[in-house]
Amino acid sequence: MTLNTILLAVGPSDNDRADALAEAVVEVAKPTGADVVIAHVFTESEFAKTAKRLEFDEDADPDEVAKRHQTVRTMTKLFDDAGVDYTIRGAMGEHAAEIIDLATEVEADRVVVGGRKRSPTGKAVFGSVAQAVMLDAPCPVTFVRGENGNGN
Amino acid sequence: MTLNTILLAVGPSDNDRADALAEAVVEVAKPTGADVVIAHVFTESEFAKTAKRLEFDEDADPDEVAKRHQTVRTMTKLFDDAGVDYTIRGAMGEHAAEIIDLATEVEADRVVVGGRKRSPTGKAVFGSVAQAVMLDAPCPVTFVRGENGNGN
Numbered sequence: 533m534t535l536n537t538i539l540l541a542v543g544p545s546d547n548d549r550a551d552a553l554a555e556a557v558v559e560v561a562k563p564t565g566a567d568v569v570i571a572h573v574f575t576e577s578e579f580a581k582t583a584k585r586l587e588f589d590e591d592a593d594p595d596e597v598a599k600r601h602q603t604v605r606t607m608t609k610l611f612d613d614a615g616v617d618y619t620i621r622g623a624m625g626e627h628a629a630e631i632i633d634l635a636t637e638v639e640a641d642r643v644v645v646g647g648r649k650r651s652p653t654g655k656a657v658f659g660s661v662a663q664a665v666m667l668d669a670p671c672p673v674t675f676v677r678g679e680n681g682n683g684n
Numbered sequence: 685m686t687l688n689t690i691l692l693a694v695g696p697s698d699n700d701r702a703d704a705l706a707e708a709v710v711e712v713a714k715p716t717g718a719d720v721v722i723a724h725v726f727t728e729s730e731f732a733k734t735a736k737r738l739e740f741d742e743d744a745d746p747d748e749v750a751k752r753h754q755t756v757r758t759m760t761k762l763f764d765d766a767g768v769d770y771t772i773r774g775a776m777g778e779h780a781a782e783i784i785d786l787a788t789e790v791e792a793d794r795v796v797v798g799g800r801k802r803s804p805t806g807k808a809v810f811g812s813v814a815q816a817v818m819l820d821a822p823c824p825v826t827f828v829r830g831e832n833g834n835g836n
Binding site: 533534535555556558559560562563564565614641642644647649656658662663666667668669672673674675676677 | 685686687707708710711712714715716717766793794796799801808810814815818819820821824825826827828829
């Protein structure tokens with residue numbers, strides 16, 4: 533019953549809720565002393581686009597691209613301020629499957645994922661990535677709902 | 685960024701995963717010193733059935749019925765052993781709405797809910813209660829997947 537490792541899963545739509553995600557992790561990682569693995573998963577096309585924007589080659593190391601990503605940098609600033617230890621991982625592939633593989637590989641005791649409440653059209657949504665991770669992760673999963681720009 | 689109160693939401697199908705739910709809570713409540721509110725929500729018919737089985741009147745206090753429920757007793761034993769402080773709440777009504785109301789009332793920093801991976805017919809499922817709680821809870825929600833009796 534000891535919490536040693538938290539996998540914080542980050543995708544391309546998490547920039548708006550980077551603070552909320554990082555805060556939810558700090559609340560648990562700081563008192564437990566758990567290590568955080570920040571995992572940024574890119575699909576192939578997301579990776580190509582992000583690598584280009586950040587002036588990497590297309591065959592760049594996903595870990596290096598993840599480290600430069602704005603969402604990850606927002607989070608690491610909060611972790612540095614809070615004194616929480618972290619490592620950064622990048623991965624390429626299908627989001628849910630890569631998150632589950634990483635959670636298994638790092639023997640995560642908790643996965644933290646983000647999501648939102650409403651689609652741009654106002655419909656209540658629950659993300660398929662978050663749902664797939666919850667159904668198959670090797671450990672409990674914490675869902676952090678971000679604000680969604682329409683006051684809800 | 686301090687975690688003071690964890691709402692552990694319990695429903696009628698959580699008996700099989702009571703240990704897993706309680707362990708996920710202890711992992712966080714013990715190092716943070718957070719108080720746990722164990723909330724057992726009954727629909728009206730579940731309440732009538734449970735009250736009768738436990739030899740309460742139908743107009744019994746839901747808090748008292750919750751305290752005698754097997755799932756809750758399994759959890760409190762683990763909390764007692766771990767030295768985690770808790771209170772027990774019973775509520776009657778629609779599961780997700782009652783959980784969200786209680787989370788708001790106790791100013792929960794985290795809600796913990798259970799669920800399973802497969803329906804009895806083997807289909808992947810994600811519970812509508814868990815989903816509704818995630819979309820509307822006032823704080824992050826941790827989902828604990830229980831075993832489901834078919835080896836998955």
